[in-house]
Amino acid sequence: MAAAEQAACEWTVSNVPVPSGYDARFTTVKGTDSNGNYSGNALRQGSSSMAYDAVFWTGGQPRVLQEVENLKNLHVSDENRSGTVLMFGRFPDRTAAVLYSGAHESTGTITELPGLEGYRIDAPTALNERGDVLGGATRIADGEAVTVLWTATATPTAPQVIERSVGLGQDLDDDGTVLLRRPGGNAGRLWRNGVVTDLEYQGKPQYVQAIRGGKVVGYQLEGSWPNAQALLWDGNGVVKRIAGAASAYTITGGGLVTGQRSSLTGKAAIWRDTNFKTELPLPSGVSGVSELFVAGDDETLFSKSGSGPLRWTCD
Numbered sequence: 151m152a153a154a155e156q157a158a159c160e161w162t163v164s165n166v167p168v169p170s171g172y173d174a175r176f177t178t179v180k181g182t183d184s185n186g187n188y189s190g191n192a193l194r195q196g197s198s199s200m201a202y203d204a205v206f207w208t209g210g211q212p213r214v215l216q217e218v219e220n221l222k223n224l225h226v227s228d229e230n231r232s233g234t235v236l237m238f239g240r241f242p243d244r245t246a247a248v249l250y251s252g253a254h255e256s257t258g259t260i261t262e263l264p265g266l267e268g269y270r271i272d273a274p275t276a277l278n279e280r281g282d283v284l285g286g287a288t289r290i291a292d293g294e295a296v297t298v299l300w301t302a303t304a305t306p307t308a309p310q311v312i313e314r315s316v317g318l319g320q321d322l323d324d325d326g327t328v329l330l331r332r333p334g335g336n337a338g339r340l341w342r343n344g345v346v347t348d349l350e351y352q353g354k355p356q357y358v359q360a361i362r363g364g365k366v367v368g369y370q371l372e373g374s375w376p377n378a379q380a381l382l383w384d385g386n387g388v389v390k391r392i393a394g395a396a397s398a399y400t401i402t403g404g405g406l407v408t409g410q411r412s413s414l415t416g417k418a419a420i421w422r423d424t425n426f427k428t429e430l431p432l433p434s435g436v437s438g439v440s441e442l443f444v445a446g447d448d449e450t451l452f453s454k455s456g457s458g459p460l461r462w463t464c465d
Contacts, residue, residue, distance in 0.1 A: 159464040161420075163431045166452070166459040169205055169212040171195055174458025177205065181229025181236070181277075184446035186210070187254045189226045189235045190459070204237060208254040219260055221248065228277040229253070231447065236277040247274040247285050247300075263300050264308045271298075276322040284322040285309070299328060312341060321361045324403075329361040338366065340387065350389040356381070360400045365423075367398035367407055369414075376414035382407070382424055392424045400445040408443040408451060418453065430462055 168174040169192060176193035186209065191202045194216070204215040204224040215224060221239040228236040235253040239246055244265065252258040265271055266287055272295070274285030281302030287309075288295055297319035298309035312319065317330025317339045328341040337351035338358030349358065349366060358368035364385035369378045380395030392398055396416050398409040405423045408430075410416040418439050419429045432439070436455045444452040451462040 161428060161430055161462055161464045163433055163460055163462050165433065166207070166461050167210065167212055168192065168458060169214045172203075172205075172214075175456065177459055178442065178454055179207075179444050179452040179459050179461070180226045182444055182446040182448075182450060182452065183229055183233045183254070184231050184448040184450070185233075186448075186450075187233060188444070188446075188452065189229045189253060191226050204235070204250075206235070206253050218250075218258075221246065221260065225273060227274045230277050230279050230281070232279075234277065234281070236274050236283060238271075238273040245271050247271055247283060249277070249281075249283070266298065266308060266311070269296070269298075275319055278322050278326070279324045280326070282322060282326050283309075284319045284328060286319060287311075297328070297330070299326075301326065316341065316346060320358055323361045323364065325364075327361065327364070329358055329366055331358050338368065338383075340366070340385075347387050349383045349387040352389070358383075359398060362401045363403050363405070365401055365405065367392070367401045367409075369395075369397045369409070376416075378414050380407075380409050380421075390424050392421050394426045395419070395421060397441065399441055400443045402445050402449060403447050404449065406445060406449050408445055408453075410441075420451075433460070436460075 168177050172192040179188050179190040182188040188207045190205050192205050194201045194203050204226050206213050223240045225238045233254050235250045237248050247263045249261045250258050269287040272286040276284040283300040285298050287298050297312040300309045317332050320331045321329040330339040337356040338349045340347040354370045356370040366383040369380045372379050378396040380392035380398035381389050383389045395409045396413045398407050400408045407421040411419045417429045420427045439453040439455050
């Protein structure tokens with residue numbers, strides 16, 4: 151949606167329908183195909199092991215997937231515009247990151263991403279439009295956590311390893327650029343085919359959150375919590391302040407940014423790049439949402455309140 155079109159529309163909020171027998175408070179949307187469908191997780195009721203199930207909303211209606219091809223404990227991480235869903239799960243002998251293509255069709259296809267000798271695969275983080283996957287693994291020999299990147303090819307190949315000393319994987323752009331966060335709140339880095347570019351750092355604790363179209367959003371603490379300032383970095387790592395924003399958690403290809411106004415406990419709102427647009431409406435009885443946002447390229451937004459997941463559209 152172009153900026154001029156968005157200016158003429160009105161944002162509305164609705165509750166995301168929850169599968170029968172599941173608790174809305176423990177249901178979360180994690181990805182969308184930007185075409186009306188989305189995916190996420192829901193806590194399985196009565197489970198003594200706190201197991202979550204994958205949920206796929208097609209045309210607004212939820213469908214639960216508990217197990218497929220001997221893969222259990224499914225957990226959705228992301229979804230791209232082709233309707234492919236990135237998930238994490240457990241086979242009897244290993245953990246695995248998997249892609250579930252055709253998730254919103256009658257039958258889907260599971261593809262396990264290759265593992266690494268000497269590593270345990272951890273929950274993946276992001277899936278981009280061309281099919282690259284950002285994830286993590288733990289080196290068995292020393293227990294060190296590393297970032298891993300699977301590059302999309304006709305035949306899946308073993309991922310590249312990015313050591314913790316370089317940074318920790320936070321997000322993935324559509325051209326394969328990896329957004330890394332540095333331990334201790336010391337800003338972030340861009341990793342492109344092994345070349346690292348530091349994002350501008352102003353000496354305060356900074357927390358990068360998301361990347362899209364070469365732009366990075368995040369925030370820095372300003373004195374004592376919850377005082378903060380939202381930031382946007384361009385593709386060269388140069389930083390700008392986002393007007394009136396304390397936090398920024400997501401950015402779309404069109405530059406729509408979600409975050410909080412004034413402080414880290416402020417109202418949920420949206421910006422276009424660095425320019426404030428509006429606060430997001432909330433249902434009656436809801437005072438705020440968590441920091442988790444999912445933002446589709448159709449500029450449909452998702453987050454979560456204490457009573458369950460929410461969806462915003464601008465019509």
